[in-house]
Amino acid sequence: MASSDSAGARGLWAAHLPPGVGPDNIDLAPAANLTARMVGHWRREPTQVFLADVDGRSLTGAELDDATARAAGRLAGLGLNAGDRVLCSCDATLELAIAHLAALRLGLTVVPTNTAYRAAELAHIVSDAKPVLAIVDDRERAGWLREASADLTVLGPDLAVPDSVVPSLDEATLASVGLLAYTSGTTGRPKGALLSHANLLASAEAVRLAWRWTAEDRLFLCLPLFHLHGLGVGLHGSLVAGASVLLSPRFEPDAVLDTAEAGRATMFFGVPTMYHRLAASPRADALARLRLVVSGSAPLPTTVQQAIERASGARVLERYGMTETLMLVSNPYVGERRAGTVGLPLPGVEVKLDPVNSEVLVKGPNVFAGYLGRPQADVESFTEDGFFHTGDAGVYDEAGYLILVARLKELIISGGYNVYPREVEDALREHPAVLDAAVIGVADPEWGEAVTAFCETDGSVSGEALVAFVGDRLARYKRPKRIILMDSLPRNAMGKVLKTELARE
Ligand code: MLC
Numbered sequence: 001m002a003s004s005d006s007a008g009a010r011g012l013w014a015a016h017l018p019p020g021v022g023p024d025n026i027d028l029a030p031a032a033n034l035t036a037r038m039v040g041h042w043r044r045e046p047t048q049v050f051l052a053d054v055d056g057r058s059l060t061g062a063e064l065d066d067a068t069a070r071a072a073g074r075l076a077g078l079g080l081n082a083g084d085r086v087l088c089s090c091d092a093t094l095e096l097a098i099a100h101l102a103a104l105r106l107g108l109t110v111v112p113t114n115t116a117y118r119a120a121e122l123a124h125i126v127s128d129a130k131p132v133l134a135i136v137d138d139r140e141r142a143g144w145l146r147e148a149s150a151d152l153t154v155l156g157p158d159l160a161v162p163d164s165v166v167p168s169l170d171e172a173t174l175a176s177v178g179l180l181a182y183t184s185g186t187t188g189r190p191k192g193a194l195l196s197h198a199n200l201l202a203s204a205e206a207v208r209l210a211w212r213w214t215a216e217d218r219l220f221l222c223l224p225l226f227h228l229h230g231l232g233v234g235l236h237g238s239l240v241a242g243a244s245v246l247l248s249p250r251f252e253p254d255a256v257l258d259t260a261e262a263g264r265a266t267m268f269f270g271v272p273t274m275y276h277r278l279a280a281s282p283r284a285d286a287l288a289r290l291r292l293v294v295s296g297s298a299p300l301p302t303t304v305q306q307a308i309e310r311a312s313g314a315r316v317l318e319r320y321g322m323t324e325t326l327m328l329v330s331n332p333y334v335g336e337r338r339a340g341t342v343g344l345p346l347p348g349v350e351v352k353l354d355p356v357n358s359e360v361l362v363k364g365p366n367v368f369a370g371y372l373g374r375p376q377a378d379v380e381s382f383t384e385d386g387f388f389h390t391g392d393a394g395v396y397d398e399a400g401y402l403i404l405v406a407r408l409k410e411l412i413i414s415g416g417y418n419v420y421p422r423e424v425e426d427a428l429r430e431h432p433a434v435l436d437a438a439v440i441g442v443a444d445p446e447w448g449e450a451v452t453a454f455c456e457t458d459g460s461v462s463g464e465a466l467v468a469f470v471g472d473r474l475a476r477y478k479r480p481k482r483i484i485l486m487d488s489l490p491r492n493a494m495g496k497v498l499k500t501e502l503a504r505e
Pocket residue numbers: 223224227228229230250251271273274296297298320321322323414415416417447476477478
């Protein structure tokens with residue numbers, strides 16, 4: 001049955017939800033706010049470990065309740081009040097997780113920020129979000145943040161300030177903004193997506209049901225906590241489900257496989273680049289010990305999914321999400337996981353395809369309210385009947401599963417990180433020897449797409465010098481993996497660069 005509407009999707013999910021839960025009787029916001037839901041679990045199971053790290057440290061429910069309350073007291077002691085913004089740019093450690101949860105318990109808005117960002121990228125976020133506090137784990141970034149705003153208080157993730165009176169916690173409303181997550185548009189500077197407690201809770205709850213996530217689960221989480229995959233799905237998802245997390249600040253295939261082999265985790269979430277590297281390991285069979293392995297943030301090549309399955313028998317479950325919408329479509333846990341598809345619209349999520357250009361349009365309690373201070377972008381991002389334009393084009397297969405066939409937005413996804421060609425082109429054009437530049441993503445077995453630049457220069461600069469020049473200005477993962485110097489870029493009669501021709505080079 002081909003499904004092009006949410007009624008069809010509801011019918012399909014009916015077969016895949018836990019017993020007693022029907023697509024029409026789901027409460028996707030089963031608490032006063034996100035942290036009330038998490039704290040409820042900690043208080044019911046005070047001796048259960050909810051957070052642990054690869055160095056052997058751990059926190060039980062009672063300890064997590066206490067540590068996050070104490071950290072919230074420190075934040076309140078600094079004068080922060082509900083609604084204030086806190087920029088967080090740190091590696092994934094227990095200290096960061098505690099500071100993050102403390103900020104949410106106090107009703108603050110967290111602005112998760114990539115640790116690879118350089119001075120200009122940070123300055124833009126500071127000037128747009130106007131955070132009162134920045135939590136950062138690196139001296140160079142701390143310096144750039146102070147330069148960006150003299151008023152900004154900058155602390156490490158251990159929040160090394162005196163304890164203070166702990167105010168009332170977990171009082172945010174569902175409409176309160178929990179996260180302000182920056183994401184680039186095809187033009188202009190990154191925009192801040194306002195994600196409410198209701199959005200965050202609804203998305204975590206939808207995947208909890210869809211993936212049969214329970215308190216018995218432990219997620220090995222080595223995704224960064226400054227993007228929604230690691231933060232919203234991994235950390236929030238686990239804690240909303242009453243499950244636990246084993247945190248690692250970096251991805252190493254052997255660490256994932258050791259953890260799986262030792263039975264220290266039941267779940268792993270990764271981007272396709274991670275599965276590509278895991279599939280290359282002679283020990284990939286250890287993945288069979290996990291209950292569930294999930295891929296997202298970029299297309300999972302069928303060849304990679306098959307390689308993992310051949311090596312371990314594990315069938316990677318692919319799902320589709322976005323900063324603005326959190327999780328929207330997923331393959332089912334029980335039922336067929338169809339390779340090359342992202343699955344079925346999650347419970348509570350309405351998906352339809354634009355009849356003209358096949359764009360995926362989405363509506364639901366998971367979808368954000370709008371961008372900070374961008375009324376024009378808000379108008380352009382939603383249809384008149386309230387569906388959000390994802391910028392991805394899709395079709396349904398014969399079983400009603402969604403296949404993403406193209407990106408309508410000019411976006412390169414490299415190793416799960418988004419790179420906007422325009423940003424890299426602008427950085428290249430700043431070099432005096434560059435007359436013009438065009439940047440595209442070229443299919444790459446490891447990165448999915450490799451940032452590739454074509455530069456028209458005056459002949460006085462090398463490709464290596466240009467890569468270094470971009471690396472000084474932008475996060476390093478945005479640097480072109482390859483630069484091709486040309487006397488002139490191919491253009492049409494109007495003078496517009498023909499990127500489709502460059503893709504054939
Ligand atoms: C690192 N490098 C990259 C890169 N990551 N280059 C291109 N693309 C990337 N994604 C570069 C570094 O700049 C460095 O270059 C070199 O690779 C080694 O750095 P590293 O830090 O040691 O890399 P590594 O640990 O191997 O990182 C690879 C990775 C990482 C796959 C583990 O990229 C990663 O964690 N990706 C996950 C991104 C993510 O969480 N996305 C979710 C977005 S949310 P040099 O030259 O300086 O040595 C979203 C919604 C949804 O999309 O649906 O989930």
